[in-house]
Amino acid sequence: MRTTITFDADTAAVVEALRHERNVGVSAAVNELIRRGASHRESRPRFVQETSPGGALIDVTCIGEALDYAEGPTYR
16 A cells, blocks of 8 residues: 655654664555554453343332422422
8 A cells, every 4th residue: 555644753763763773664664663553552441331220210100209209399
């Protein structure tokens, strides 16, 4: 794949240092640096959503009493 990349000064220095150290071209240096970074990813613990059984927390057989309980006695 061909593409144009603009490096920041600090990353360009890393690429140049690796090029001179290994006597390779820019593409080889960038590929090696990407592979290094990709292989050293820190694994994060998997997110698990906590759930509940989902039952009613109050008795709703009598809707008037349930509303009084939820809204409070001074709501009306």
